[in-house]
Amino acid sequence: MAAQHHEPGSGRAPDGAAPPGDDARLSVVPPSGEPAERAAAQVADLTVPADHLQGLAGVGEGFKAAFARHPAGVAIITARGPEGPVGLTASSVSSVSVDPPILGFSLQARRGSAAVVAEADSFLVHLLDAENLGLASAFAVSGTPRFGDDMPWEYLPTGEPRLLAVGRVLRAVPLARIKAGPALVFNAAVVDVLGHEGSGSPLVYHQRRFHGLSDRSVLDDGT
Amino acid sequence: MAAQHHEPGSGRAPDGAAPPGDDARLSVVPPSGEPAERAAAQVADLTVPADHLQGLAGVGEGFKAAFARHPAGVAIITARGPEGPVGLTASSVSSVSVDPPILGFSLQARRGSAAVVAEADSFLVHLLDAENLGLASAFAVSGTPRFGDDMPWEYLPTGEPRLLAVGRVLRAVPLARIKAGPALVFNAAVVDVLGHEGSGSPLVYHQRRFHGLSDRSVLDDGT
Numbered sequence: 001m002a003a004q005h006h007e008p009g010s011g012r013a014p015d016g017a018a019p020p021g022d023d024a025r026l027s028v029v030p031p032s033g034e035p036a037e038r039a040a041a042q043v044a045d046l047t048v049p050a051d052h053l054q055g056l057a058g059v060g061e062g063f064k065a066a067f068a069r070h071p072a073g074v075a076i077i078t079a080r081g082p083e084g085p086v087g088l089t090a091s092s093v094s095s096v097s098v099d100p101p102i103l104g105f106s107l108q109a110r111r112g113s114a115a116v117v118a119e120a121d122s123f124l125v126h127l128l129d130a131e132n133l134g135l136a137s138a139f140a141v142s143g144t145p146r147f148g149d150d151m152p153w154e155y156l157p158t159g160e161p162r163l164l165a166v167g168r169v170l171r172a173v174p175l176a177r178i179k180a181g182p183a184l185v186f187n188a189a190v191v192d193v194l195g196h197e198g199s200g201s202p203l204v205y206h207q208r209r210f211h212g213l214s215d216r217s218v219l220d221d222g223t
Numbered sequence: 224m225a226a227q228h229h230e231p232g233s234g235r236a237p238d239g240a241a242p243p244g245d246d247a248r249l250s251v252v253p254p255s256g257e258p259a260e261r262a263a264a265q266v267a268d269l270t271v272p273a274d275h276l277q278g279l280a281g282v283g284e285g286f287k288a289a290f291a292r293h294p295a296g297v298a299i300i301t302a303r304g305p306e307g308p309v310g311l312t313a314s315s316v317s318s319v320s321v322d323p324p325i326l327g328f329s330l331q332a333r334r335g336s337a338a339v340v341a342e343a344d345s346f347l348v349h350l351l352d353a354e355n356l357g358l359a360s361a362f363a364v365s366g367t368p369r370f371g372d373d374m375p376w377e378y379l380p381t382g383e384p385r386l387l388a389v390g391r392v393l394r395a396v397p398l399a400r401i402k403a404g405p406a407l408v409f410n411a412a413v414v415d416v417l418g419h420e421g422s423g424s425p426l427v428y429h430q431r432r433f434h435g436l437s438d439r440s441v442l443d444d445g446t
Contacts, residue, residue: 042272042275043272044270044271044272046269046271046399046401047267048267048269048325048398048399048410049265049266049267049398049399050320050323050325050398050412052265053323053324053325053412054323056323056324056412056413056414057322057323059324059413059414059415059416060321060322060324062416062419063318063321063324063393063413063416063419064318064321065416065419065420066350066391066393066416066418066419066421067317067318067326067350069350069391069419069420069421069423069425070296070298070316070317070318070350070391070425071294071295071296071425071426071427071436072294072295072296072317073293073294073295075293091317092317092318092319092327093293094290094293094295094314094315094317094329095286095287095290095293095315096315096329096403096404096406096408097273097329097403097404097405097406098283098286098287099280099283099404099405100273100276100277100279100280100404101276101279101282101283101286102271102273102276102403102404102406103286103290104315104327104329104403104408106317106319106320106327127289127290127292127293130442133442133443137443168289168292168293170286170289175271175272175273175403176269176271176272176401176403178269178399178401178408178410180319180320180325180327180398180399180410181319181320181322181323181325182320182322183319183320183325185319185327185401185408185410187271187401187403187408189273189276189279190279190282190286191279191282192282193282193285193286193288193289195289196285196286196288196289196292197288197292198289198292200292202292202293202294202429203294203442204294204427204436204440206425206436209441209442209443210441210442210443211436211440211441211442212440212442213294213427213429213434213440214440216439217427217434217435217436217437217440218432218433218434219353219356219426219432219433219434219435220356220360220432220433
């Protein structure tokens with residue numbers, strides 16, 4: 001994948017050097033290295049029993065059609081791999097628990113960037129807004145150039161590559177990697193909030209297209 | 224919760240009696256009792272190590288703010304409880320794997336409808352469209368009347384209460400209930416697809432309001 005062809009030093013910030021100032025503006029919680037390290041040391045590998053489900057192959061087409069029509073928020077998950085920064089677009093990120101702060105997502109982790117994220121001790125979850133459309137596309141399509149000069153980014157002092165155009169960014173460490181068929185379901189503790197506001201117009205993925213929300217898309221005041 | 228005050232027989236269909244015809248039109252896969260029963264017999268209770276995360280309480284406010292701005296599709300999960308049909312609105316439903324067909328969601332299952340769903344051998348996942356706004360609100364707010372005459376529903380022959388106004392409906396059996404802090408993360412096998420089309424304008428939850436998607440909300444052709 002393109003991200004793995006990244007030359008160290010070709011991005012905007014050198015390894016490990018975060019420009020001062022920017023971080024202080026967005027951080028609402030100072031980096032909490034100790035809980036992060038404790039969490040990373042305890043990641044559990046669990047398995048969902050699924051070997052008995054072969055009889056359900058016929059359900060797949062209807063399942064795919066139903067979920068293609070189910071909208072989702074869009075995130076880019078980045079991690080530092082042995083060959084440089086990697087990232088992938090994910091539409092399965094959700095909040096699992098606020099106290100303690102746990103998020104969940106799933107991915108197919110056999111190769112490429114997903115395999116690097118699956119093995120990482122920590123990663124950044126960037127929650128995308130409409131203005132991040134270009135990033136969403138680049139990190140969704142294998143082979144697209146990433147972490148180039150047109151995508152400002154930096155390594156955090158803690159090691160993860162941060163995409164600076166994204167306003168809502170969470171640093172997380174895996175608590176559990178749960179094997180469910182060919183997928184890995186992650187539960188991860190959020191150890192730092194690097195930004196939580198964003199533009200107010202989030203990106204939505206639906207029927208293989210990206211949508212934006214605005215006041216005009218509101219149906220009701222909700223709950 | 225209101226759903227638990229439901230009088231047997233007060234809904235549109237009596238217990239266990241599914242009106243003929245409607246099911247045949249929407250089903251793309253015939254009810255597959257055998258895999259469902261095998262799956263239900265093997266549900267695993269797993270635990271994500273999270274007891275060491277107390278130091279992260281300060282992250283909660285930023286975490287909540289970031290996820291309030293993260294949009295999500297909306298689903299109603301229903302099950303048959305000892306006192307009648309129950310259901311709840313969930314914004315964490317996502318596709319985990321297509322083959323085998325596995326979906327995921329999380330809930331706080333200590334009491335009420337969520338506790339019934341958590342113990343159910345099978346449930347229905349209704350993926351909502353804009354026209355289901357009223358249902359989404361009713362099943363999101365504790366104490367709101369549900370399964371009344373204004374909400375056409377029926378028990379499927381397999382026992383789960385189906386909301387007939389929803390076009391995309393999946394029958395699922397739990398594979399794993401994963402305790403993550405105060406939440407339960409579910410992985411469930413989809414054993415039947417009762418409908419997979421819907422209206423094409425799905426419901427989205429964002430900043431405590433419901434939105435609808437349409438051609439006007441498209442930003443790009445996506446991937």
